[in-house]
Amino acid sequence: MPYKLLMMLLVGMLAGCAANWVRIDxxxxxxxxxxxxxxxxAGWVRFEKDDTVLLSRxxxxxxxxxIEYRAHDKGFENxxxxxxxxxxxxxxxxxxxxxxxxxxxxxxxxxxxLSNAPVEIGGxxxxxLHLRFxxxxxxxxxxxxxxxxxxxxxxxxxYRAPTxxxxxxxxxxxxxVATSFRAS
Amino acid sequence: MRHLxxxxxxxxxxxxxxxxxxxxxxxxxxxxxxAEERRLWHSAQELDQQMVxxxxxxxxxxxxxxxAGIMRKLYPEYADTIRVRxxxxxxxxxxxxxxxxxxxxxxxxxxxxxxxxxxTVLAHEGVHFTxxxxxxxxxxxxxxxxxxxxxxxxxxxxxLGDLVAISSMYGFSKDLEREADVDGFERLRAAGxxxxxxxxxxxxxxxxxxxxxxxxxxxxSTHPRLQERIQSFSQLVRQSGGANRYRGEQPYREQLEKxxxxxxxxxxELGQYQSVLLILERDDAFTRYPPxxxxxxxxxxxxxxxxxxxxxxxxxxxxxxxxxxxxxPTYRALGLHYMKSDxxxxxxxFFRRYLELRPDAPDKGYIELYRSSLRKN
Numbered sequence: 143m144p145y146k147l148l149m150m151l152l153v154g155m156l157a158g159c160a161a162n163w164v165r166i167d168x169x170x171x172x173x174x175x176x177x178x179x180x181x182x183x184a185g186w187v188r189f190e191k192d193d194t195v196l197l198s199r200x201x202x203x204x205x206x207x208x209i210e211y212r213a214h215d216k217g218f219e220n221x222x223x224x225x226x227x228x229x230x231x232x233x234x235x236x237x238x239x240x241x242x243x244x245x246x247x248x249x250x251x252x253x254x255x256l257s258n259a260p261v262e263i264g265g266x267x268x269x270x271l272h273l274r275f276x277x278x279x280x281x282x283x284x285x286x287x288x289x290x291x292x293x294x295x296x297x298x299x300x301y302r303a304p305t306x307x308x309x310x311x312x313x314x315x316x317x318x319v320a321t322s323f324r325a326s
Numbered sequence: 327m328r329h330l331x332x333x334x335x336x337x338x339x340x341x342x343x344x345x346x347x348x349x350x351x352x353x354x355x356x357x358x359x360x361a362e363e364r365r366l367w368h369s370a371q372e373l374d375q376q377m378v379x380x381x382x383x384x385x386x387x388x389x390x391x392x393x394a395g396i397m398r399k400l401y402p403e404y405a406d407t408i409r410v411r412x413x414x415x416x417x418x419x420x421x422x423x424x425x426x427x428x429x430x431x432x433x434x435x436x437x438x439x440x441x442x443x444x445x446t447v448l449a450h451e452g453v454h455f456t457x458x459x460x461x462x463x464x465x466x467x468x469x470x471x472x473x474x475x476x477x478x479x480x481x482x483x484x485x486l487g488d489l490v491a492i493s494s495m496y497g498f499s500k501d502l503e504r505e506a507d508v509d510g511f512e513r514l515r516a517a518g519x520x521x522x523x524x525x526x527x528x529x530x531x532x533x534x535x536x537x538x539x540x541x542x543x544x545x546x547s548t549h550p551r552l553q554e555r556i557q558s559f560s561q562l563v564r565q566s567g568g569a570n571r572y573r574g575e576q577p578y579r580e581q582l583e584k585x586x587x588x589x590x591x592x593x594x595e596l597g598q599y600q601s602v603l604l605i606l607e608r609d610d611a612f613t614r615y616p617p618x619x620x621x622x623x624x625x626x627x628x629x630x631x632x633x634x635x636x637x638x639x640x641x642x643x644x645x646x647x648x649x650x651x652x653x654x655p656t657y658r659a660l661g662l663h664y665m666k667s668d669x670x671x672x673x674x675x676f677f678r679r680y681l682e683l684r685p686d687a688p689d690k691g692y693i694e695l696y697r698s699s700l701r702k703n
Contacts (some may be wrong), residue, residue: 221597230662232692240597249596251414252381259691267695280379 163187166197174326177211178297181322183315197319205303205312207319212296220244225296231260234289234296235269242273242285252276256284263297264324266290274305284309288320297325350456355407356425363424366460370425377411377429384414384432384585392581393430393448396441399517400449401456408452416592416601418531419544420447422454424461434546435582436589437534437605439614441574442514442523446559447546449510449517457509459502497545500554507558511566520573521566525559528552538600579614586615590622594629602626617649621656628659639663654683658693670700 168184175193182188182197189196197207217225218241225234235258243250253275261270268290276282282305289298301316303309351358356367377383384390390412397410407426413419416433423429428451430444438444454460497503515521532552534540540547593601605611606623624642627635640663646656661676677697681687 218597223597230692230696232689235692236595237597240595243596249415249417249592251384255688258688260695276379276381278376278380 163189173209175211176326177295178209178323178325180209180319180324183319186315199312199315200308205308206301207316208298208300208302209319209323210298210300212298214291214295217296225291227291227293229291231267231269231290232258234291235271238269238271238287238289238298239273246275250275261288263288263290263299263320266292266297266325268297282306286313286316288323292325294325297323299323349458350404350407350426363458363461367425370423370427373423374411374425374427377413382413382415384412386412386585389435389581389585392577393435393444396445397428397448397452400445400513401452404452404456408455410448416589416596416598417542417544418535418540418547419542420451420546421544422451422459424455424458426455428452428455432585432589432592434531436586437531438527439530439575439578440523441578442519442521442572443527443530444578445514445517445519446510446524446527449513450506450555451510452513453506453509454498454502457502457505459498459506462502463498496543497548497551503551503554504558507555507562511559511562515566518572520571521563523573525556525563528555528559532556534601534604537604583616587619587622590615590619594622594625597629599626599629603630618646618653618656620646620649621653621659624656624659628663636663636667652683654680654687657683658687658689661693661696665696665700670703674700 164187166182166184166186166188171182171184173180173182173188173190173195175195177193180195182195183199186197186199193211195209196202197209198205212225214225214227217223218237220241221237221244223237225237239253239255243253246253253273256272256274258269258271261268268288271285271287273285273287274282275285283302284305286301287298289296291297299316299320301313303312356364359367390410393410393412397408398405401408404426408428409426410428410430412435413429413431415431416436417431418434418437420428420430420434428448430447430451434447435444438447498506511521511524514524531546532549535547535549535552545551590602590605593599602622603626606615606619606626612619620642624639624646627639627642640660643656643660643663646653647660650656657676657680661673661680664670664673664676674697677693677700681690681693684690687693
């Protein structure tokens, strides 16, 4: 679902829904959805749909932060698998990687797991992934992913940017967003 | 696959020619081709480069040399023109580009049993290049609308991309595929391979496609196409008398052992436990796979999660432990199994042993977390 949703959001944007992109004002950085709340970076733009928030500063190809809540029955739709409250963080991390590969052309053989470790997110134990891969054009991209499950569902925060220039520059923004994240 | 779309586009634009198409000759290369054919050739070269740029190729020099050697046996006069490349992809696929690049996926390599079976696939694909089937396919397209509509519905990708992709990856017309069978079979026979393995290759693939309910649109993953190949090759074997010659089982196993284990891991990482079960539940599986492969069987049961699978997984892990006691991932799996079964002492023991065997395990953080939680409880 994250891939499909992201595509929907991006297609929507390209199809003339630019008005749905909202600039995040410094006086209005708090997002409160049905399942979580989080502080958004002032000066970036956001796009919201169904308790999913897409953030960017210079455009989604250059950097994007995707914040999602998925009901357990929609945990890993491309793998046709669900998540559950009792899943271990390492199991969630493994399935998250599998889900990414399942959506990619040729199953993304260039994907490297640079780190995979447990982490605390808003008081919950989850996983933190740092991944790297090359696009078809040979551009190296990096991903940071944080996720955890609770009784209600699966929460996921993803940051993606090209290694060249953008990833390192905007990483602190993602870290700040992830630190502020709380399930409601 | 932007270059693939360009490639098909060139094919598309070239589709109205009516002059006869001469087959390739051995050392011809791009020289002597028409201007349109050269454009197509260069587009294929760009696609080759894209595969490299995106790190799609499987890097194993010994395996690459082995596969290239088989191709040279089959097509000695094309030694400087045909290049086999191994794509790092678990899908069942192999395809030829009009510049002589022949791609075979790691997923296809790992599913075959011997050199004669691989030679069958390579011989078939080689004919698509030598007979310029990409061009012929385009000439046979009478109605672009009907063609594109029909395939567009199936593949869900744009018109131009459809034409290209179908030509290079998704199979050619029935007549051209039959020509590839006949000429490829002759190459196989001339190179001294056991031709009785030709239909077996496709029977094996067909069984897998059916068992796994694979719905990839690739030529080698398509039930009717595989069925056609089986019938076609069975007929050719009957006509040839089916002389029993070289199968190359042992060298194939030696060359493929590393890749086959990697593929098992790859399937599990992709959540494709069905593929692992299909491979490792075969009666002869553990004559072909090392004892540590029982760990992957256990992981496949765990991921399937049907009734009784937890016990099946534990049994497979225990068998792996007995037969390959130095294989660290088994200890991790048993630790997780016992942790979930509320047997903390056994879990702790296996986790500890896992980290002794792999002190720098990439998932050390999780294991330490689980051990800590076991101690608290």
